[in-house]
Amino acid sequence: MKPLGRTLLTLAVMASLTGCVGTRIEYLTDTTYPPKNATASVEWLTAEPTRPHVEVARITVRSSNYSLETLRHTMQDRARALGADAIVPEIPMVLMSQVGSPYYEAGLLSPSGAAFGLYGYGWYTPYSSNPYILTQGATDQPRIEQALSGIAIRFEETPTDLR
Numbered sequence: 001m002k003p004l005g006r007t008l009l010t011l012a013v014m015a016s017l018t019g020c021v022g023t024r025i026e027y028l029t030d031t032t033y034p035p036k037n038a039t040a041s042v043e044w045l046t047a048e049p050t051r052p053h054v055e056v057a058r059i060t061v062r063s064s065n066y067s068l069e070t071l072r073h074t075m076q077d078r079a080r081a082l083g084a085d086a087i088v089p090e091i092p093m094v095l096m097s098q099v100g101s102p103y104y105e106a107g108l109l110s111p112s113g114a115a116f117g118l119y120g121y122g123w124y125t126p127y128s129s130n131p132y133i134l135t136q137g138a139t140d141q142p143r144i145e146q147a148l149s150g151i152a153i154r155f156e157e158t159p160t161d162l163r
Helices: 003-017 068-081
Strands: 022-027 053-063 086-089 093-097 143-155
Touching: 022 068, 053 068, 068 086, 068 143
Parallel strands: none
Antiparallel strands: 022 053, 053 143, 086 143, 093 143
C-alpha cells in the first residue's frame, strides 16, 4: 500500500473511532513531550503513584453514544499522544441536560397570526414549517452523556533509571 493511501486509511479509522467523542485537554505544564509509540501502553492507575512524576494534562472525554470502556481507550490514546505514561482517573460522571422547548415558528404577521408563509402556515404548531430546520420529533427528551476525566502523568527518570 502506498504511503498516502495508508495515511488516509489511518485517518479514516481514527475519525470513525473518535467520531462522537468530545475531548477537552487542559495542559498542566509548559513542557512538551514527544508522543509515545502507538504500541506503548498507558497505565490506568487507581491512585496517585508514589514514584516521582509530572502532571502533563487533565483529559476529559464525553459522549452520549459510547461506553465508558471506549471513553477510557480514547483517553489513553490522547495521553499517549501527549507523551504520558499513565492516567490517574477522577470520578466518572453522568451528565443529564434538558433541552429547551420544541421549536415553534412565529407567524409572518404576529406570533399568533394566520399569514401564509413561503413554506406553509405561519401560526404556532408543534411542527416547524421550515424544511431546513429538522427539529420535528423528540426534541424535548433529555440528553444523557457519560464523561471521564483524569490526569495524564509522565514518570520522571531517576539516576538509577539511566544506567
